[in-house]
Amino acid sequence: MKENKIKNAEKIIDLNEVFSEKIPRELLHIYEKEYIKKIARCNRFLSAADSVKKDAMRIDAKSVNVGSVVNYSSKLWKKLGAEMQGSIGKETKKFVSCITPDGAELNMKAFDACDRLAVIVDKTGAVSTMIIDRLRRYALGSGYDVVSCICSLDGKTVEHIIVPELSFGAFSSEHYHRILPKKERRVFASRFHTKDSELYKNRINFSLKAYRSLMNEAFDSLIGAQAEERKINYIFDSIVDVYDAVTEIIESI
Template identity: 25%
Template structure:
């Protein structure tokens, strides 16, 4: 997937243990942002429109990818003007909370030949239902994997000195997060997700946002989760913009943090997303563990990891099947769209964005 020095790549939603979990509403709550919500059908030019906006923008942008098809965009975030253009259709359906003031709807429904779509009504409905069913199966596989990984995390936590880990996080903050004036703010992004391409991690985003990398090596996530939560809190208290990257497989667990003003990142490395970059500072979380207390549970932890890997592979397989059905939907809609009208709507949006 292409990347360049002007752009960073994230997800803003993914299929997780409870189904699709998105952070689009949190994006809309970021101070001063203007949202442009695109409404249309699959294969009607939304992703192409957003990709062209990213290419036209003179400033660095964030490209928000679709976890069901990482080669497709769900959004693009521009720093000047501070605005986001988003795919506002299912599964991340968005409607304006403050119409006109904070959001504008960009409807492309007028570009579709509804007579042609109605002629294929039965096939279209069946494909939408099949996609939803397959994504539901993927979520169940992910939920089962998440339970196993949570069991491993609880097991590791029982063998860890959490007070020692918390004290270490405070020392890291003294070193890397000098106090400053102003109020901190938080952005929520996903650096990884379970996708039809497997467990996808946007590694190129890391050096695009940070020069200083502090990497916590933690296979089970018990200590790194505490370290991340402490550093997140302290970063906000000390007035920084903190980009928080939650774990897509565990509610409330943080995998990574970026502090763009400091060109600093705190990262978690494990077998799911190993982190290997030049000059990174490595912190092995085994320093907080009582190794003898984990040794007797190694077979259980190894089983959990292997079984979770198999379950996540099945989840990706279900997403591949869902994508194949979605591709069929795109063929129906693409054949019923007037793309010259889409281009005209895109030109009008570009004008509003000053592109």
């Protein structure tokens, strides 16, 4: 009995050695802290980028001819030949884009079912959000279900819409969301602006440059966070090896 106890004690000592040698706890804490720091840094830059972009949109909206926006939206909706359904449509909100270490990625497959796609090329979103919001209201008011694609930066703004029953979509195209010419109808936001737009041109361009710079910093932060995550995962993979070693020791007792 005494000999068995001694052997078991020796096994316990070996078990402690396995954990201390193969799991670098201090490194794990360092990597976790760095990961949290980089994610927090990314969030700060994204928040700043969103603020700058909204400022550019607000300035750009000052020179928008709202009457032209209303007329265009109304004519575009009428061309779809959508009949009144006698009810109110249902709105579904979803994300078709996301912020990644590789940049702002867009899932264009979401628009594959759109035989007709209206693309509004708008660097600030001041015009495109107005047009898309009106089309969204027309569709819902006429009884058609609408898929509203939400901005991944602020989680609120409707950037694009899809009306499945009409095989129609409206897409806001800007620096991070671009679409290749195919079956869409393209219109440029500049046609909806008055001559006053020249007064704000330099300020808007400066804001957009700052916006892209802030976004790039956010992407870099995510790249750093991804690197830290790989280090953490490597350590956790070693933990699996430790438990395999522990299992062998337990089975040998």
